[in-house]
Amino acid sequence: MSTWIRHAWIGPVKLTRLSDIRRKELRQAAFAVLEREGIAGATLEKVAAQAGASKGIVLHYFRNKQELFEHAMREANAVLCHAVVARLQRARTPMERLDAVIEGNFEEHLFLPPLCHAWLSLCAEVPRDEKLARIQKVIHARMRSNLLSGLRGLASPELAEEIVLGVTALIDGLWLRLGLQPGSVTREQAVRQVKDFVTGRLALRQPAPVELASAG
């Protein structure tokens, strides 16, 4: 997976700590197992096998199973986050920021059933894992903030807030559809759904007379 071993910067570079490598490998292995087996079938043994190591090593780097999967969720989230951020940096106008969030959430190499399955399994555990709940909360907060920043100037704060709820739900729902019936939604369909949703909601109520200085 990861081809780099050392940071590519200047100076007498520290080698990446072995523990960091292992932990990353194991997080990813855990996620891979989750994709295949779901939360019920994800065992330490399988994670170890997936990583090509022994079960002992997993518990050497993670206190327990729970912690492992919490880190797996962070990992997956980081990947998705990265996709959005990359697009967000290229965006110049609020509208573009909006599109960045939407398209970033359906990246071609991410909007895939296996990833969705794993994600779903983790979500299903959220109600019983405080840490997972917190991660989930952070993710949502970031998405909300990104969307709001894109909607500023396009809608009143109240409408914006409403659109955010709709958009986040719609995105989640489209992911769910993908997971439940792979092939029933394409990336393009998903993106268009969300964009049309926003357009529809913005058109419905008046675009809220804006009087903000320098939006964009």
Added chain:
Amino acid sequence: MSTWIRHAWIGPVKLTRLSDIRRKELRQAAFAVLEREGIAGATLEKVAAQAGASKGIVLHYFRNKQELFEHAMREANAVLCHAVVARLQRARTPMERLDAVIEGNFEEHLFLPPLCHAWLSLCAEVPRDEKLARIQKVIHARMRSNLLSGLRGLASPELAEEIVLGVTALIDGLWLRLGLQPGSVTREQAVRQVKDFVTGRLALRQPAPVELASAG
């Protein structure tokens, strides 16, 4: 839960077979456990305890764990379905049918975190359980058909199809939100989201010049 023991119809009535009673009790117990413990923590022992019986009885009425939870999903689905159907029967116009589906999917006594949690856990297993996948498919087909029947005359078939995808995804997404952050969505908010979505989408493109005989 169910207060009736005999069918309320005419003639020398057969008592409801005990096996039917037990099976229902166990399905419901299974679902209750799912609500609390998730799929990973749902054991036969716990289901038995929940139903006030011994583990043996569970496997007496269900071939195995998998079958039990498949029936649990059917049970839950039937309840939700019932809510929609009841409203659907009262609906006279297509628009009312649309509303029936939407509101039925957010019934006050159903749109609750625990139910959502259990549902989520079952959905997470869909990719690894052929039966669950089939149930899920049926559910979705019914919802799709209900929505389409409500949209007939209001939108072109293509637009209708698109709206259906959006509505189903949005509904699922709103449920997911409820599960992930109980309290973040009220029933009223959810209903309005979906209704506004439909309105927005119908307004966006022209209402598709209808030339169907007797729509409604």
Added chain:
DNA sequence: CATTTTATTGTCCCATTGGTCAATGATTGA
């Protein structure tokens, strides 16, 4: 009533699982 079916329980079994631990091997640093 006798017999046959059904209900129900508790026990038993074996595989699996999360987790601990001691032993060993590899790195590192003085």
Added chain:
DNA sequence: TCAATCATTGACCAATGGGACAATAAAATG
């Protein structure tokens, strides 16, 4: 080079899980 730390393994353990089964109780049936 030697000690100390870190990495890794495999054995071990207690607990738990799904499921099979025999034994018993209860109904149903003729």
